[in-house]
Amino acid sequence: MNRRVLTLLLSGLLILGMAGCRPSTGASPEAGAVTLRLWVHQNPTFEAGYQALIDAYHQAHPNVTITMETFDYSTYIQTLQTAMPAGEEADIVQMFGTWVCGYAGRLAPAPADVMTVEQAQQLYYAAPIGGYICDDTLYGLPQEFNIEYGGVLVNRAMYEAAGLTYPPQWETMDDVLRDAQALVQRDAAGVMTVAGFDFISTDPTAFSFLAGILQRGGDYWNADHTGFTFNTPEARETLEWMLSTVTEWQVVDPVLFNDTTNWVGTAFFSGQAAIAYIGPWAVSMGLTDYPDFGEFGYFVLPHVGDEPIFVADSGWGLSVSPNSEHQDIAWDFVRFAAAEPANALQWNITSSTIPAIPENAESAELAQALPWITEELSQLPYGRYLGTMPDRDQVMYQIIYPHILNVLQQVETVDQALAAIDAEANATFR
Amino acid sequence: MTKGAKRRGGLWAAQRRFILGVSIPTLLYIGGLSLFPLVWALVLMFFDYSPQRVGGPFLGLGGNNPFVGLNHFREMLVGTSMEAQLFRVSLKNTLIFAFAVLPLNLAITLPLAALIESVHDQIKALFRAIYFLPVVTSSVGVALMWGYLYHPQQGLLNAIIRGLGGTPVAWLSDPRATFLGVSVAMWAVIAAYLWQDYGYNLVIFIAALQGIPKEFKEAAMIDGANAWQVFTRVTIPLLRPTLLFVCVMTMLSSFSVFDIIQVMTNGAPNHQTRLLVLDIYENAFRYQNMGWAAATSLVLVMVVMAVTLIQMRLLRTEWEY
Numbered sequence: 001m002n003r004r005v006l007t008l009l010l011s012g013l014l015i016l017g018m019a020g021c022r023p024s025t026g027a028s029p030e031a032g033a034v035t036l037r038l039w040v041h042q043n044p045t046f047e048a049g050y051q052a053l054i055d056a057y058h059q060a061h062p063n064v065t066i067t068m069e070t071f072d073y074s075t076y077i078q079t080l081q082t083a084m085p086a087g088e089e090a091d092i093v094q095m096f097g098t099w100v101c102g103y104a105g106r107l108a109p110a111p112a113d114v115m116t117v118e119q120a121q122q123l124y125y126a127a128p129i130g131g132y133i134c135d136d137t138l139y140g141l142p143q144e145f146n147i148e149y150g151g152v153l154v155n156r157a158m159y160e161a162a163g164l165t166y167p168p169q170w171e172t173m174d175d176v177l178r179d180a181q182a183l184v185q186r187d188a189a190g191v192m193t194v195a196g197f198d199f200i201s202t203d204p205t206a207f208s209f210l211a212g213i214l215q216r217g218g219d220y221w222n223a224d225h226t227g228f229t230f231n232t233p234e235a236r237e238t239l240e241w242m243l244s245t246v247t248e249w250q251v252v253d254p255v256l257f258n259d260t261t262n263w264v265g266t267a268f269f270s271g272q273a274a275i276a277y278i279g280p281w282a283v284s285m286g287l288t289d290y291p292d293f294g295e296f297g298y299f300v301l302p303h304v305g306d307e308p309i310f311v312a313d314s315g316w317g318l319s320v321s322p323n324s325e326h327q328d329i330a331w332d333f334v335r336f337a338a339a340e341p342a343n344a345l346q347w348n349i350t351s352s353t354i355p356a357i358p359e360n361a362e363s364a365e366l367a368q369a370l371p372w373i374t375e376e377l378s379q380l381p382y383g384r385y386l387g388t389m390p391d392r393d394q395v396m397y398q399i400i401y402p403h404i405l406n407v408l409q410q411v412e413t414v415d416q417a418l419a420a421i422d423a424e425a426n427a428t429f430r
Numbered sequence: 431m432t433k434g435a436k437r438r439g440g441l442w443a444a445q446r447r448f449i450l451g452v453s454i455p456t457l458l459y460i461g462g463l464s465l466f467p468l469v470w471a472l473v474l475m476f477f478d479y480s481p482q483r484v485g486g487p488f489l490g491l492g493g494n495n496p497f498v499g500l501n502h503f504r505e506m507l508v509g510t511s512m513e514a515q516l517f518r519v520s521l522k523n524t525l526i527f528a529f530a531v532l533p534l535n536l537a538i539t540l541p542l543a544a545l546i547e548s549v550h551d552q553i554k555a556l557f558r559a560i561y562f563l564p565v566v567t568s569s570v571g572v573a574l575m576w577g578y579l580y581h582p583q584q585g586l587l588n589a590i591i592r593g594l595g596g597t598p599v600a601w602l603s604d605p606r607a608t609f610l611g612v613s614v615a616m617w618a619v620i621a622a623y624l625w626q627d628y629g630y631n632l633v634i635f636i637a638a639l640q641g642i643p644k645e646f647k648e649a650a651m652i653d654g655a656n657a658w659q660v661f662t663r664v665t666i667p668l669l670r671p672t673l674l675f676v677c678v679m680t681m682l683s684s685f686s687v688f689d690i691i692q693v694m695t696n697g698a699p700n701h702q703t704r705l706l707v708l709d710i711y712e713n714a715f716r717y718q719n720m721g722w723a724a725a726t727s728l729v730l731v732m733v734v735m736a737v738t739l740i741q742m743r744l745l746r747t748e749w750e751y
Contacts, residue, residue, distance in 0.1 A: 261603040
């Protein structure tokens with residue numbers, strides 16, 4: 001063996017040896033310098049909230065640097081789905097609670113010293129924590145109560161211009177639709193320029209459909225949660241009511257107002273929708289894009305039946321990669337961000353989301369910072385977890401919403417849509 | 431001369447090293463980025479594979495990603511699942527799109543090329559540049575621009591229609607609006623795609639027209655042919671090799687169109703503009719249904735190959751000028 005080859009071999013061994021001398025995985029937050037990566041989906045207000053948490057954690061633990069990497073929503077899903085099997089995900093990953101059980105095999109269980117399942121169930125509302133518990137194991141901590149049901153934005157100027165009482169006094173959904181009818185505006189050709197009540201968007205449409213089924217006494221799950229039951233009288237009644245808003249009440253044109261053509265959040269803040277059905281998280285986004293928007297209110301819709309039962313996703317939160325070399329520090333950050341009430345509340349205020357912790361949801365600080373959210377608080381105890389679906393996004397966005405839109409656009413009958421939703425959603429259990 | 435520099439197989443050692451040096455990186459590149467994904471896709475189409483599921487020990491195949499043989503193809507033909515229905519809708523839409531784009535493209539580019547070819551050389555260059563500009567424009571930009579033109583309430587097209595006293599049209603979102611049995615949304619994306627794409631064929635036709643010897647046209651005119659007869663009986667037959675190239679390339683690009691559709695409609699309304707590549711993308715990267723997407727990709731390749739072979743058969747020439 002000549003000298004050059006020998007030198008190369010020894011250099012290689014030296015590098016390997018040095019690589020083996022990295023800090024052990026059991027490093028504590030107070031140990032040597034540690035850099036962690038955090039993956040989140042792109043949303044300016046969410047990112048601002050995370051950056052504040054990162055800065056606060058760094059101040060408390062100067063040796064820990066957390067770098068945030070962001071992806072737009074659809075890229076984020078694809079990145080998680082491809083990076084996790086390859087074990088290349090970040091140390092801390094932002095997860096949507098409803099996805100968590102689908103990834104449970106690729107996430108680190110929460111250590112008991114961070115939080116137990118029982119402690120988590122005591123700390124958080126049932127809906128947000130529901131998705132993070134899979135087979136009695138905790139795989140992350142929620143940061144928000146992701147409510148898409150029941151809340152609407154109302155444009156005050158339009159209300160007053162139409163001669164309606166503001167704030168609205170709604171007892172039933174008919175009251176809402178009567179106001180909405182008065183708020184509709186059309187151009188000379190009869191084209192709807194302002195929707196009175198715009199509820200046609202993926203989440204509002206799908207979640208109000210599911211809530212409608214529950215409030216009418218039905219359920220979309222079978223007894224043991226192994227299949228869906230969408231072709232029921234309660235589902236039919238709900239869908240027929242939705243169709244009546246288009247055909248009889250004519251408060252929205254589903255061709256001009258839908259997720260692809262004119263998203264409900266944009267429609268509201270650009271003055272094309274007077275009452276817009278959307279989660280409170282859309283408020284800060286809308287005010288960022290339309291800072292000069294006039295006065296608006298956030299109100300809760302009347303419910304059908306005795307109680308405002310609804311379902312909610314287990315919202316955004318944080319999980320830890322089992323491939324992280326510093327799982328303990330990663331979990332410490334997750335606990336710091338999502339389980340320390342003061343930090344969790346600051347993130348909710350910055351991101352304009354409803355807290356997953358009841359104590360924070362009822363705080364005066366939240367009411368002062370995000371007054372529109374307080375309207376929703378009375379509903380939170382009625383929220384159930386959506387349930388672990390084989391592919392939640394496929395069921396909600398590719399099956400339920402498109403078929404309901406077809407019904408509203410009158411290219412599919414109610415019966416056809418319910419049969420298709422039932423068959424297609426059940427086919428996802430394969 | 432040293433031992434290593436001996437001549438072998440007609441090449442010196444230095445030449446062999448050079449050849450290996452330049453070809454190995456290329457082969458690795460092609461192998462890694464083309465051949466391996468191709469082989470992997472050929473394997474995946476026989477499995478119900480999703481990288482989300484933890485499968486068997488060998489490349490994640492087996493276990494929760496089971497071998498399904500030809501089931502995907504059977505399902506595409508006769509299945510009732512949502513994937514199968516969307517596949518058939520997408521295939522039909524893709525064929526409509528491709529077979530509408532080709533004649534419309536030729537109907538625009540061929541006469542336009544003949545017109546531009548007949549003007550002064552300096553103006554010709556200007557026209558060529560203007561018409562070629564959309565080709566080098568980002569597809570996403572083109573899609574956004576056409577999206578604004580088609581906007582139901584604020585779009586330019588509907589403003590013109592309103593000005594003329596007509597009824598505005600929801601160009602991209604009305605599932606009930608049809609023209610010649612095809613959805614208006616499909617015609618709308620075809621128009622946008624044609625606008626972006628026709629400059630490419632136009633430049634090719636102009637170059638081909640310049641290559642036709644003037645003597646052929648002059649001889650025809652001496653024999654009494656008028657301009658239309660010269661165009662249809664001399665120019666077009668002599669353009670056959672170019673026509674073949676243009677038809678094949680236009681078909682290939684029509685079958686693989688994705689970005690303009692995704693931005694303008696994302697397959698809406700009611701899947702009326704959902705094309706096969708969008709279907710493959712959604713299955714593969716949105717729902718991680720990789721096995722199904724791989725099988726769909728093979729079907730697309732087969733369809734493209736069949737259409738190309740038919741075109742080559744119909745338009746082949748056995749002469750040169």
